Amino acid sequence: MRMRGRVQLIGAGACAALLTPLTLWAWPEAAERRPTLVPTDLRDRDPQATAAARRVYAMLAGLENDARRGRSTRTVIGQHVELQNERYNAQYGDYRGVKQPGYYYRKVRDITGRLPGFVEVDLGPGYGGQGWGVGEPRSYSRSAWPSCRPHWGYAEDAVDLAVGVWAGLPREADGSYNPTGTREDCASGTTVSLPHNGGGPAGIVGFSFHQPYPGSEVKGYQQTMRRNSPAANDSGWFGRVVTQGSDEHRELLLDLSYLADHLQYLAGLGVPVLLRPYHEMNTAPGKGGFWWAGQDPGTYRKLWRIMHDYLVGSRGLHNLIFVWSPNSWDGTYGQEPRDYYPGSRYVDIVGVDDYSDTPSRPFRGETWTEVWYRGLEQYHKPRIMAESFHVPLSAAQPRTLSATPWVLWTVWGQALSYDNVSGTRGKNTNADVKRTYRSPLVITGGADDQQGNFDWRSLHKT
Template sequence: MDVFKSIIQATLLVSCALSATVNAQSYPDCSNGTALDGMNYGWENNQTCVRYPTCNNSSADPDGDGWGWQNKNACVVQHSCSSSSVDADGDGWGWEDNATCSVNAGSSASGLSNASANQTTQDIYRLLQDLPNRSGNRVLSGAFGGYSGISGSSAFSLAESDNIKSWTGQRPAIYACDYARGWDSANRVADLINYDCNATLKKLFNDQGGLVQISNHLPSPVPVNGGGLKDPIANWQYAKIFEPGHDIRKRWFQILNKVADGLEDLQNSGVTVIYRPLHEMTGEWFWWGATGYNTNDATRHAHYKKLWIEMYNFFTLDRGLNNLIWVYSPDANRDYKMSFYPGDDFVDVVGLDAYNLSIWDAKVQSGYNELSELNKPFVFAEIGPSQGVFDAHGKYDFQQFIKALHSNFPKTSYFIPWNDAWSPTANANAWSLYNDPWTVNLGEVSY
């Protein structure tokens, strides 16, 4: 270990010669993300900064306090933090986003991927973690309110909440909005992002105690004028998103900046966002997803993970968004759910978008089993009838859905049915869904 320490120490002294003087509890980091190799761990391609390497032997802690830099040693000791808030992924070890140490695995760390998440966001995340441990009032209800900035029945409004109230006597605890109309085009691709729904969401969160979810049906950055939500792109086109100076990359960051503006507006009003980007990636219908039906395309998997990680770092490190709970939600009916998974350090919640003839579908059970092994809160990020049930006059049975949560999916923390023809009020037994003893509705959320 002494040899290891000497090598690390020598490397550190050379690497940090150009850096500012380091105090006893901090050290230089790649805070703007430019030195990342995509792994967010250890030394980064001979850059003059580090992403918090850790030690696996307490002999690297000369002063015995288990914290920060130790007399010019180049790492911190496992189980070393006195504060649980810095354990971003909840495992008590390893790279902890913007933190200078790792915490004892037995602590009550929130487990959020972003160690700088604000207190409200940490509290809401702990709620999601705790819900499945309760005997009742253990699953948050939700609903999709529509797309911001469009007209017609799919436009964001409180109509879905009002409709659920009239049918069931309850309003959903989580209300969702989508910022993007990725099927449309505009002279400026960023104009396809709209966050006018924020005004309503702020009132729901701050005045009524509701929770907020944002999803994005993002336009493709490949066409000059956007659109292309469901237009496949080749892997060579996907790679252009990461090519410095390329027009596709420029358009991508125009999109990201506009989305971040909306999320920042909510942050400035104290609103935590359950944020679900790049969803249903296992399906072949969105530009960011699979290259074909159930294709096992390792290049596409790598591109997707890089896209997610880059988005995560841009929002978290560059834009300073500390109000986000990141949700990874593959489609239930496709394979390779873990092949697209960007990693525990970049995901807070896992779930399924499940549109099936029945909740009892074996593919739903398989997806639940697979994702719940990650030991993160599990959710049904979208739920509703498949096209087959939709054609059969809306006979999807939401009473069967809530019964299945009791028997087959007990780790579920929330569910969000879609609106329009997929809504519980357009199908069977909406009342049973929102009035089950397990269901937590608006006015019952406490964290």
């Protein structure tokens, strides 16, 4: 992010189908062609993958394969939560003032009466201050964790919101929140409250990671940008980041250890995570982007593999589902991403961050999002809309999910109800949001969801 088919319930038969060997989307003009299915077993990448992570991946892969077979299918509807902005930016979103964590998770229910089936939060970019507090034990709210520093509390909220979406809110105390879903923020002296969602399994979760450049003294969003990193003036810097033994490489591992510390806590609670790091890597030269964007593709692939091997190998995290999401390759801001693909041994899901077109003005006048959907087919992985300002179903595009049955679709932060550029009513009307969340083509979340379109408890069974 630039910060700035209708089916039956998944029952025993369908679950069994999720675990069969998998198969390309059967477009009408190639209906006679046998579809190429995607793998359904996460152990193809990680032999030690947790049972919960395998079930989540199998669910998503099963939806992808139904689409590739030409069967009716559905899309998990997701919402990104910019938790650091909700907590500390009074000008953020459609409400002026400090917000409780998960404001835009709750906002969906305020509009539609339902919750997202997927929630993505960000463990970066940091606090706008120095240091990470690496190696400090959980619970974050105790004296061992330096959470009394201003703006450090959002990382606690991100982790606990993730647990709450996966396991339910309110819940028994397992960290910094008490059983009622509240905690005291020692930095501000205020009570922080997570949104209730029915008290049981309510969806799946993911993390993005806007990582400040390795070696940055301050950990904040400005330090994620290429123009503010050594890459802006030192053509050899990015290569040193991936070179073992260099100072830059040691700083990279320090940043990754911060990420791993949080993911390890979630692993201990059995929470599977869709992890989406180093996104939008295919930013065109001269267009800015993050410090890892627009770099040499081979060096970028090495960066991804270092990250993967550190988290899975060195830190033993087997609750992860890795998501690779380039920019939409419109030829202006984003370029063709193929050379940046880390390889099937390191990626589970492919997606796109689509800011190149809109429902009313699709790219090249073609069906909205179809060019990206088709383009991702070649990777033989489940396909997701990783970031969009728009809900998939609107008055302008009521057939999006029929034409392009993405496995998962995530709306970015405040864009749900507010335009972060113009500062006005968002790009989605309430009618658009309701149309999406009430469609039989989507899977929503919440333990008390009366739509009854998916039993999230099924992902928790042993």
